[in-house]
Amino acid sequence: xxxxxxxxxxxxxxxxxxxxxxxxxxxxxxxxxxxxxxxxxxxxxxxxxxxxxxxxxxxxxxxxxxxxxxxxxxxxxxxxxxxxxxxxxxxxxxxxxxxxxxxxxxxxxxxxxxx
Amino acid sequence: xxxxxxxxxxxxxxxxxxxxxxxxxxxxxxxxxxxxxxxxxxxxxxxxxxxxxxxxxxxxxxxxxxxxxxxxxxxxxxxxxxxxxxxxxxxxxxxxxxxxxxxxxxxxxxxxx
Numbered sequence: 697x698x699x700x701x702x703x704x705x706x707x708x709x710x711x712x713x714x715x716x717x718x719x720x721x722x723x724x725x726x727x728x729x730x731x732x733x734x735x736x737x738x739x740x741x742x743x744x745x746x747x748x749x750x751x752x753x754x755x756x757x758x759x760x761x762x763x764x765x766x767x768x769x770x771x772x773x774x775x776x777x778x779x780x781x782x783x784x785x786x787x788x789x790x791x792x793x794x795x796x797x798x799x800x801x802x803x804x805x806x807x808x809x810x811x
Numbered sequence: 812x813x814x815x816x817x818x819x820x821x822x823x824x825x826x827x828x829x830x831x832x833x834x835x836x837x838x839x840x841x842x843x844x845x846x847x848x849x850x851x852x853x854x855x856x857x858x859x860x861x862x863x864x865x866x867x868x869x870x871x872x873x874x875x876x877x878x879x880x881x882x883x884x885x886x887x888x889x890x891x892x893x894x895x896x897x898x899x900x901x902x903x904x905x906x907x908x909x910x911x912x913x914x915x916x917x918x919x920x921x922x923x924x
Contacts, residue, residue, distance in 0.1 A: 700853070733915075741854070741901060741915035787853055798869065799844075799913065801853030 699723065700788050700802035707807050709778045716763070717773040717805045719788030727793035730771040732762065735785040735804070744786075747771055778809045814838065815916035817902050822921045824896075832887045832919045834902030842908045843885035847871060848899040848918075857900075860885055861908050889921065896923045 701720045709715040721730065732744040747755045747762045755762040763772040775782055788802045815836045824830045834843065842861050846854040856869030860879040874893025879885050885904075889896045899920050903913040 739899060739901075739918040739920075741903070741913075743912045743914075746912070789853075798856055798859065799854075801855070803851065803853045 698802075699800045700790055702788055702802035702805050704805045705803075707805055709775075709807065709809055711780060711809055711811050712777055714774060714776045715778055715807065717775070717786050717788075717807065719771045719773065719802060721769050721771060721788075721790050723769075723790065723792050725792040725794045729791045730762070730764070731789040731791070731799065732760070732771075732773045733787045733789060733801075734782075735787060737784070741787070745773065775807075780809050780811060783807060783809045815902055815904055815914055817900075817916040817919050819919060820917065822919055824921070824923050826923055827891045829888055829890050830896075830921065832889065832900055832902075832921070834885045834887065834916060835883055836885075836902075836904045836914075836916075837883060838904055838906075838914060839882070840904035840906050840914070841882070842905045842910075843879065844903040844905075844913060845869075845875075845877065845885070845887045846901045846903065848901060854901060857887065859908075896921060 699722050728749045730747045734742045745755050745757045745760045745762050747764045754764050759776045761774045785804045787804045789799045791799050844859040845857040848854050855871050857875050858877040860866035863882050866879050876888045901918045902916040905913045
């Protein structure tokens with residue numbers, strides 16, 4: 697079974713609008729962390745935001761926020777006020793305490809921001 | 812500037828040849844990782860090292876080997892036993908396996924002809 701599922705292969709958004717990228721996860725480990733990374737066409741992975749399983753509040757980092765719904769096992773990334781430079785692949789990842797802290801990635805969502 | 816370097820950016824090799832991809836970091840990080848990325852796919856962990864002279868297999872270690880003789884360096888050898896070596900390879904590091912963020916290098920695109 698997939699541990700991380702990103703159901704949107706591609707998304708389009710108009711510049712300055714908000715967009716939500718979906719991520720659902722599967723784990724029985726009570727201690728885990730969820731990550732979002734951005735991969736521009738250059739290939740480098742850029743860390744965006746982190747949410748711990750015990751964190752009470754949703755994580756926010758500038759224009760990025762994570763909509764964490766633990767009971768539904770979802771960790772959607774919200775990008776507010778989209779910019780042209782946000783066009784990239786976005787990956788959701790999970791790290792379970794019981795997996796020796798390895799990161800498991802989803803297949804990604806390609807976001808295109810239109811002017 | 813602190814960071815992770817991977818060289819070269821593009822690498823071409825003939826089938827049946829071993830090839831070594833370099834990864835160097837000057838961030839003083841203990842943990843280092845190698846990932847493979849295929850088109851349209853997420854990253855998959857090949858090997859990781861939590862400390863010098865120690866490393867563990869990831870999810871797809873077959874056909875690969877690593878060494879960690881120095882804290883700064885974690886080279887990956889793609890051997891002839893790896894059936895589909897053409898891929899994008901990313902190296903990463905973190906202060907420790909427990910820290911939140913892994914810093915990634917720019918990657919090496921390996922093409923086996």
